[in-house]
Amino acid sequence: MAITIKDVAKQAEVSPATVSRVIADNPRISAKTKQKVRETMKSLGYYPNFQARNLVAQKTRTIGIIMANSTTLAFQNPFFPEVLRGISVSAHNSQYGLYLSTGATEEEIFEEVVAMDQGKRVDGIILLYSRVGDRIMDYLFQSGLPFSVVGRPHTNADAISYVDNDNIGIAKQVMAHLFGLGHQRIAFIAGGKDFVVTLDRLKGFEEALAEHAIPHQAEYVVNQEGMQQDGKGAIRQLFELPEPPTAIVTHDDLVAYEVIGYLEDLQINVPEDVSIIGFNNHALSKHLKPPLSSVDICIYELGVEAANLLLEKINDEKAVPRQITVSSRLIERGSCQGR
Amino acid sequence: MAITIKDVAKQAEVSPATVSRVIADNPRISAKTKQKVRETMKSLGYYPNFQARNLVAQKTRTIGIIMANSTTLAFQNPFFPEVLRGISVSAHNSQYGLYLSTGATEEEIFEEVVAMDQGKRVDGIILLYSRVGDRIMDYLFQSGLPFSVVGRPHTNADAISYVDNDNIGIAKQVMAHLFGLGHQRIAFIAGGKDFVVTLDRLKGFEEALAEHAIPHQAEYVVNQEGMQQDGKGAIRQLFELPEPPTAIVTHDDLVAYEVIGYLEDLQINVPEDVSIIGFNNHALSKHLKPPLSSVDICIYELGVEAANLLLEKINDEKAVPRQITVSSRLIERGSCQGR
DNA sequence: CTGAAAGCGCTTACAG
DNA sequence: CTGAAAGCGCTTACAG
Structure with missing residues (x-):
């Protein structure tokens, strides 16, 4: 004992x-x-029991982290570890621990969230994604448990603390960059279509086209499902169009390189024949050939701020919901060319 | 309330x-x-309080995950998320939760481990790495808290439950493959030098050379510190040797691509001028040019088995320590060529 | 088959 | 400045 x-x-x-x-x-x-007591504690090697302490204090000094369905590709790209690193640093500074969701399906994750909340297992939750019509977000919103979100909530956004990039704005900047290089026919390889980040970037994409009086062609947008089922076919199709794109924007650098691989198979060169821009500024993107122009969305900061927002709500019952926009910027490398 | x-x-x-x-x-x-009681629970929306339950049961149904210093590059490569995914699945199946270390320095992490143990915050711990002379491993070993390790412990290995690949064997296989292609001068870009996985692979590297009566040249081994400080310089130096290598083995695919980038700058082509093999079989490695030959170490399985070993010890006080070797295999792609 | 009581290891008014 | 007592929300021998 x-x-x-x-x-x-x-x-x-x-x-x-x-x-x-x-x-x-x-x-x-x-x-x-x-x-005297401290000496005794030391000599006996005493450590307070967290369970007992939490029970009486009615709090846990623990933050629940809800990640999207782990069977998705979310785990392939570096977003998750990097945002977690940001959260870790902030949590550790405030002496909070991290409790991770483990569910593989949305149903399982939902049950976990309920258990974390009702079972008083955590003091608050960080939701690492935002999607349209999400049960989990709805549950959290009505539960009263402090929470923050990485990504703009689709509904009730004003009443929720969240961090996000200016996704509409940065998508427009990316487009402006391509327009400036003389591109008019631009394809967009989008992320999961029920993610708000996807909607926002797509909106920026469309607004940019509209502002330049360029008609929006649905064929230029490839959604994630299309890429996952048959990425190669999707890209081939794009270039069999009567007017194939001269530039491509992808929602992630890894996807950009996947696309570049397919393009090489099709004897299409980057950047000579087609320009390409990714998102997330993967550590590798500056080393690979071609070095990829990419949007740095400052994932680490997103994590830090999401944790800070949550801690703010945990520490102050009636803290007003806040929204933080983390900067993002296009890093130009060698994957784009004027025409 | x-x-x-x-x-x-x-x-x-x-x-x-x-x-x-x-x-x-x-x-x-x-x-x-x-x-009757179940109906009442449902109608009242009752949920058991975990803290209270844990306090009396003297257990937490929670597994502590200790990851290496998060400021390292560990977060860049996909090992961490993938092993975590394996652990998640296994833990979820047994209805265990995951509690994550957040410390940034070894000292902080050590303190967390002590707190997890003494504070009865977790039922057991999975150590995600194994390094030489690790205080944390030593602490766990003498603590009596159930734990398992991803990677062979450097000391007391027989008395510890761990999962690992056959790193010596797979390194030898990689070498055999290169020998078979006619390579004799082979460079090795190693991981962190106090990690046991690095030592084991280096051992396989050296044994393979010895068995082929090829003298081991220290200049052909580049350690992680060298790569981090000045990767480009380290690679240039390699090829300024009187007898430059004709093949390179790197401890990670991302590092392999970094190296390939430097080689291109030096006008050295892969695979024509030099062959290269990576480890970890990154999702991207089949899409990039050149497609990278890589050792698949089955990271997901490592996670699953590490969790299973731990659960075994948690559920049976006197379970005998077991060691599991997860298979690994070289996947040949286009980055090697005979000479 | 069910209940009263003690207890898990703490914290915190309430007294003094 | 310190202690006795009650209580956080459960579980589990012990009775019956």
Whole structure:
């Protein structure tokens, strides 16, 4: 059996209450007593039991992290580890621990969220994604449990603390860059279509076209399902169009390189024949050939700020929901060319 | 205030003890009572409080995950998310949750491990790496807390449950493949030098050379520190040797592509001038040019088995330590050529 | 088959 | 400045 507060109390010849107060560094305890109790704790190797402490304190100093369905490609790209790194740093600074969802299906994850909330397993939750009509977000919204989101919520956004990039704006900037190089026929390889980030970037894409009076052709948009089922075929189709694109924007660098691979098979060269821009600025993108122009969305900062927003709500019951826009910028490399 | 067991008891007109037994599905409770209590739980929206339950049960149904220093490049490559996915699946199947270390330095992580153990915050720990002379491993070994390791422990390996690839063997296989293609001067870009996985692969590398009576040249081994400080310089140096290598083995695919980038800058072509093989079989490696020959180490399985080993120890106090070797195999693509 | 009581290891008003 | 007591929300021998 582990050392308890009673063992320390007995050994130090004080009451358990006093030991507890020494742990909490209560100012009403004399320096002498504190000293004595602390020595005893040390000599006995005492460590407070978290379960007991949490039970009476009615809090856990733990943050729940909800990630999207782990069977998706979410795990392939570096978004998850990088955002987690940001969250870790912020949580660690405030002495919070991290509890991870493990479910593989949306149903399982939903159950976990309910259990985390109702079972008082965490003090708050960070939702690592935002999708349209998400049960989990709806549940959190009505639960009263503090939470924050990485990504703009599709509904009730004003009433929710979240971090996001200016996805519409950055998509327009990417388009402006391509327009500036003389491109008019631009394809867009989009992420999962129920993710708000996808909708926003697509909106920026379309707005940019509209502002330049370029008609929006649906064939130029390839959705994630199309890429996953038959990426090669999807790209081939794109270039069998009567007017094939001269530039491609993809929602992720890894996808960009996958596309570049298919293009090489089709004898289409990047950037000579077609320009390409990715998102997420993968560590590899500056080393590979061609070096990829990519949008750095500052994933680490997204994580840090999401954790900060959550901690703000945890620490202050009536903190007003805040929204943080993390900067993003296009990093130009060698994958685009004027025409 | 949340609904407690007492509320349910009152409403269902039974004792709290009975409600507790219904939750545990105790066979001594009549079907009728169970039915009644369950209905009441549902109608009140009752959820058991984990803290309370854990406190009395003296266990947490939570697994602690210790990852290496998050400031390292560990986060760049897909090992971490993939091994975590394996652990998640196994943990979820057994209804265990995951608690993550957040520390940025070894000291911080050590403190967390102690807190997880002494504070009874987790039922066991999975250590995601194995390095020489690791305080954390030593602590766990003497603590009595169940734990398992991804990677062979450097000391006391027989007394510890761990999963690993046959790193010596697979390194030798990689070498045999290159020998078979006629390569004799082979460079090795190694991982962190205090990781056991690095030592094992290096051992396989050296044994293979010895078996082929090829002298081992220290200049052909580039360690991680060298790559991180000045990767480009390190590769240039390699090819300024009087007898430059004709093949390169790297500890990770991403590093392989980084190297390939430097080689292109040096006007050295892969695979015509130099062959290259990576480890970890990154999702991208089949799409990129050149498609990279790579060792698939089955990261997901490593995670699954590490979790299984831990659960085995958690569920059976006196379970004997077991070691699991997860298969690994070289996947040949276009990055090697005979000479 | 069910209940009353004790207890898991803490914290925190309430007294003094 | 310190202690005795009650209580956080459960579980589990012990009775009956």
